[in-house]
Amino acid sequence: MVDCRAEFPALREGVVYLDSGATSLKPRTVIEAMVKYYEEFPANVHRGGYPWANRATEAYEESREKVARLLGAHPDEVVFTKNATEALNLAASILGEYVKEGDRILVSVMEHHANFLPWMRLARIKGAEFVIFNVTPDGYLDLNDFKKKLTHNTKVVALTMASNVLGTIPPFKRVAKMAREVGAYVVLDGAQYLSHHRVRVRETGAHLIxxxxxxxxxxxxxxxLWGRKELLKDGNPLLIGGSMIKDVGFDNYELEETPKRYEAGTPDVGGVIGLGAAIDFILKIGYDNILAHEGELTRYLYESLRSVPGVEVYGPPPEDRTSLVAFNLRGLHPHDLAWYLGEMGIMVRSGGHCAHPLHKFLDIPYHQSVRASVSIFNTKGDVDRLVEGIERAKRAFRL
Ligand SMILES: Cc1ncc(COP(=O)(O)O)c(C=O)c1O
Known part of the structure; x- marks a missing residue:
């Protein structure tokens, strides 16, 4: 098992952080890279010609190169956004040019709202059909349902690479291949996937991720947002204004090339520099070690939770899921359980996890659940504390 707890300043004695699915903790090197930028060369990018500005621009672009290398992409195919939600909204803005009335947009029922709502809205705007394909009761993607609904007028297929509730890793390459065969664009949501798995973007078959x-x-x-250059070349940016324009006249304008055309205004320079340090951190540990550590912990988490009487676990077995487990304790609202665990220093998430359609589709109690997600710094001891906390909650709430 990897031991890197000491590299995360937030992990003070007794902290049990089981919410990396919402956001990961930041290693010291990431925080230091940001502090260095703010202390030593805190200038804007792509505009000044003085030394700080040059250094900031170089560091910002170096992060883009790191992301590109991580993904097996060209730097021009890497657009910085403020989160995955913005990236997927931008994907919808770009593909909006190609979707017309009567086309079909096909989206899985296990999508996070970030890869669901931009497509529902686009379909409404364009007069296209918004069609949902299902998961099986045990939480796998229902490929038969997908095949049935993949018609020749399907223009976009949107699918997660790992469900943020079920943990399911769907066969996204197979889905992408089938979608391409009918001429559809494929958009993947890699938000829950990239921290655990190496991604070679071109091999996924997707157009945008x-x-x-x-x-x-x-x-x-x-x-x-990663996208194929052919597609990003003429795409429609979400925002328009400073830094992304070649020329502006009195009644016309010409947009910059990709990726600049998508990064309007002052970007989060310190954040992007920190992201470069995060990639260094991942590569230093290595995806093989990450996967081995998290795979073992996920199995332990899944089995430990399933062994607690009254706990219902959702989704497939550990070998088919990413590093998270959503569950409910019979008789207790998920917010009450998460609050109680929080009082014991155990941090888990509760609620609909921005996946309301999935909770409704599977008829999960309260249409909500508790979710524990593990990362490289977690230990089996953290999982034991969670189980102990649930047992205590059962006694406290007289279940
Ligand atoms: C699968 C999935 N997609 C998209 C998102 C949205 O990510 P962000 O918060 O970076 O916009 C999340 C966040 O939880 C997620 O789990």
Missing amino acids: GFSGHKIFGPMGTGI
Whole structure:
């Protein structure tokens, strides 16, 4: 098992952080990279010609190169956004040019709202059909349902690479291949995937993928949209204004090339520099070690939770899921359980997890759940504390 707790300043004695699915903790090196920027060269990027400005621009662009290398992409295909939600909204803005009345947009029922609502809205605006494909009762993607609904007028298929509730890792490459065969654009949501798995973006078959920087040990306020250059070349930016324009006349304008055309205004320079340090951190530990550590912990988490009487766990077995487990304790509202655990210093998330359609579809009690997610710094001791906390909650609430 990897032991890197000491690299996370927030992990003080007794802290049990089991909410990396919402945002990961930040290693010291990431915080230091940001502090260095603010203390030593805190200038804006892509505008000044003085030494601080040059250094800031170089550091900002170096992070783009790191992201590109991490993903197996070209730097021009890497757009910085403030989170995965913005990246996926930008994907919808770009593909909006190609969707017309009567087309179909196909989206899985296990999407986070960030990869659900931009498509529902686009379908409404364009007069396209918004169609949802299902998961099976045990939480796998229902491929038969997908095939049935993948018609020749399907223009976009949107799918997560890992569900933030069920943990399911769907066969996204297979889905992308089938979608491409009918001429559809494929958009993947990599927000829950990239912190645990290496991604070679081109091999996924997708056209566009959204990621959160803050879930891969990067600072808050960072996200990434990767897209194929052919598509990004003429895409429609979400925002328009400073820094993304080649020329402006009295009644016309010409946008910059990608990726600058998508990064209007002053970006989060310190955040992007911190994201570069986060990538260094991941590569230093290595995806193989991350996966081995988290795989073992996820199995332990899943089995430990399933062994607690009264706990109902959602989604497939550990070998088919990413590093999180959503569950409910019979007779107790998930917010009450999460609050009680929080009082004991155990941090888990509760609620609909921005996946209301999925909770409704599976008819999960309260349409909400508790979610524990593990990362590279967690230990089996953290999982034991969680189980102990649930047992105490059962006694306290007389269940
Ligand atoms: C699967 C999935 N997609 C998208 C998002 C949205 O990410 P962000 O908060 O970076 O916008 C999340 C966040 O929890 C997620 O889990």
